[in-house]
Each structure stands twice: as C-alpha cells, then as structure tokens.
Amino acid sequence: MRRDVFQAIADPTRRAIIALIALQAMTPNAIAEHFDITRQAVSKHLRILSECELVKQEQQGREIYYTLEIEKMKQIDKWLEQFRKIWETRFSQLDNLLSTIKKQRKQ
Amino acid sequence: MRRDVFQAIADPTRRAIIALIALQAMTPNAIAEHFDITRQAVSKHLRILSECELVKQEQQGREIYYTLEIEKMKQIDKWLEQFRKIWETRFSQLDNLLSTIKKQRKQ
DNA sequence: ATTTTGCGCAACCAAAAAGTTGCATATATA
DNA sequence: TATATATGCAACTTTTTGGTTGCGCAAAAT
Numbered sequence: 001m002r003r004d005v006f007q008a009i010a011d012p013t014r015r016a017i018i019a020l021i022a023l024q025a026m027t028p029n030a031i032a033e034h035f036d037i038t039r040q041a042v043s044k045h046l047r048i049l050s051e052c053e054l055v056k057q058e059q060q061g062r063e064i065y066y067t068l069e070i071e072k073m074k075q076i077d078k079w080l081e082q083f084r085k086i087w088e089t090r091f092s093q094l095d096n097l098l099s100t101i102k103k104q105r106k107q
Numbered sequence: 108m109r110r111d112v113f114q115a116i117a118d119p120t121r122r123a124i125i126a127l128i129a130l131q132a133m134t135p136n137a138i139a140e141h142f143d144i145t146r147q148a149v150s151k152h153l154r155i156l157s158e159c160e161l162v163k164q165e166q167q168g169r170e171i172y173y174t175l176e177i178e179k180m181k182q183i184d185k186w187l188e189q190f191r192k193i194w195e196t197r198f199s200q201l202d203n204l205l206s207t208i209k210k211q212r213k214q
Numbered sequence: 215a216t217t218t219t220g221c222g223c224a225a226c227c228a229a230a231a232a233g234t235t236g237c238a239t240a241t242a243t244a
Numbered sequence: 245t246a247t248a249t250a251t252g253c254a255a256c257t258t259t260t261t262g263g264t265t266g267c268g269c270a271a272a273a274t
Contacts (some may be wrong), residue, residue, distance in 0.1 A: 012111075024191060043253090062240060070197070077187055082129070118261085120262085136220065145265085147223090148264075151263080170221085
C-alpha cells in the first residue's frame, strides 16, 4: 500500500479533516458531524492519515482524540523547497531586468 | 472530473515529471525515457497536469514541449501557510519556554 | 512519394480508493 | 444489570486511477 503525505492530502475531505484537527484534537464522531459522510468513512480517512503518520491518537475513556502531527506537514514544505528556489530566482531575475531598464532610461 | 493541484502531485511519477520539466521544457518522448512506463502513460500524466494547469504546451513542428507553470505550485504553498503559522507559533512557544528556564536557572 | 517519427485519443484492464452496511467490543450511564 | 454510545474492523460495491495496446494524423526524413 502506497501511503505517503502527498497521497494523504490528495483527497479534499482529508485536507478538511487535517485543517480541522490542526486547531484542536477531535473524536471521529465530532469530525464526522462536519461532513456529509458516515462516521465509518471518516474513520477510514483517519486510518489513512494514521498510516502515513500525519495524525496520532489519544485514548480518553471510550473516546479517541485525533491530533495532527504537524511536523509531518513539513515534508510537503521540504518538497516544495526546490520550486520555491526557482520562483525566487525568477523573481530576482525579473527584478534585475527591471533595474536594468531603469538604468537605461536614465542614460 | 475532480482535478486539482493536490491530486496532481499525489502520484510519485507525476511528482518526478514536475521536477524534471521544472528545469527545462521537454517532449513526452524525452520524459518517457526517464521512466519505465510507455510514452502513452506519460502522455496521460501530462494531460492530468495540463487539466489542472500545472503544465503548458509549446508546439514546435511535430514536437510538443511541456513546461511547468511554476506559479501554480504556489497554490500548495498557500495551503501550507496555515500550518506554517502553527509550527512557527509552536516554535516560538518552545523558545519562550527555553528562555524562561534559562532565567530561572540564573536566579 | 514513401517511410519514419512524435503525438494524442479511444478502448480496455487490473488494482486501488472511497464509500457503504453490518457487526463486535469496550466504556459510560440508567 | 441492562442499555446506550464510541469506536474499529470486515465484507462488499462503485468509481477512479494508472497502466496497457492499437489506432490515426501530421510533420520530418529518406
């Protein structure tokens, strides 16, 4: 089973769950109330998020609170780094171009 | 068909293609040479990337060069922003904690 | 003019994903 | 103790995905 962070955030429901529990730990039932799908479907999403270590569980009596492992999100940030470098370079190139034009106009 | 950037980067082959053409525009055949899949499979991936506007095509005779629309990648960056805020807050909280401990040790 | 090459598109297939219902289990509560 | 609640797990269904092969068309090369 191919389970990575990128696959985890591919599903819009999962992205919504992530954003939801980022603010505070929640139980599957509480999460399910925010969506039009059954609790079991939410549970499945949570299992996928667990499998790629994006969430962790905290048992509290018969309730299980799910919290976001925000550190794992940095993995996406890290992958994005290479592109951030490119768009920053392009921006500075544009910046150079603009200042060159400016100089030429002064002459 | 639900086509967004997050779904586009879910597939590892697609992520590799994105990284590949980020550096320079390439034709489907040239891209396919980097992988163990057929040109048609690459073509399909390129179509998905096109549909969510992550790549654009440039016809040159019978060849079609695919280039990355790097601006679109910022959409992921933007989504990540909300979490970046959280982990930066946590970091500064840890920072506060550490400096508090430091102060207490001095007393 | 004929052949080769580069490409997209359609049909098909197997595997995976996303959802459902039903059930078992453990913890609260009456 | 009996009942209600919170959850996970298994079986099943439908849709989506990632791949294939086979085609047709247009541009290059021969």
